[in-house]
Amino acid sequence: MPSMPMTTPQDLFVHELSDLHSGEGIIVQMLGEAQALVQNPQLKQGLAKHQQESEQQAKNIEQVLQMMGQQAHPITCHAAEGLRQSLQEVAQSQPSPEVLEGAVVAGAIKSEHLEIAGYTHLVKKAQAMGQTEAAQLLQQNLQQEQDMLQQLETISDQLTQQMAAMAGASAS
Template identity: 30%
Template sequence: MVLKTPRDLFVHELKQMYYVENRLVDVLEELAAETPDEKLAKGFSSHRDETRQQVERLERVFREIGETPEEAESGALDGLLRDHEEFKREVGSDDLKTPFNLTAGIKTERVEITAYQSLITLANEIDFEGDVKDPLEANLDEEKDTLRSLEKIQKGSSIKNVIQNLL
């Protein structure tokens, strides 16, 4: 598809976000299972459930604009996933999984936040109403909350203790 209009760009970015959220449902399951820190693992599980709801919201947006939910690959997410797979092959200490997975989560949240901000900006330019913007804004708010939670964990003593023990 050749992108010619702001609506075309919106649909393209919406498809990428749909791809991202669908992939993250599975990735968050994996992160929860492989992260030794119980609090962080529980957070990944909780965010997986939230991400399922975000997928449903994106499907509503597709319906509102008369499009069929469809995925378009996201190079940003695919790059982060390749980094994670490479890390899993190279890691020699289970203690490194927690800080790595925490940082991977933070990076992913920032990518998602930027993508939702872009979608909302385009929705405003196109004059899409609340039925399109409200689900996107709800997803954005949840992503921001998740980022704040991950940053709080990152600053917390349990992660610092893990890193200190490795030094």
């Protein structure tokens, strides 16, 4: 697509919303791929739930854009795509099930941090621009990302302990 000139704060806001919108789509895909890679039922279920939430989050962004008389630009969130591809690389490196599960959790944690950074920034921006409704919708998304991050951290701690126990057993 020929790039449009971006000259105003609103142009940048729309660009950033479009980038997050693309990121949600890529993360929906990544979460789908990740579910096929893991066995842990708690993790699988968490990924599936957040996949559904992410679809709704993309719609919330579309609604924010609509309220501004805009629609999402067809750009690619390179950061999200990079995380997706990094996980694919591990998946294609003949990983053990434990390593693969650890990589899925780490990739998901990174994607949450990416989204939390994006939404935190845009909630502040919407508030500063006096766009209360937009700020509320973006805040909903932010809250879901924070909840998901917490769940993932809990699972990650469990996996790390298991890995440490395995490493200890093989060392002795």
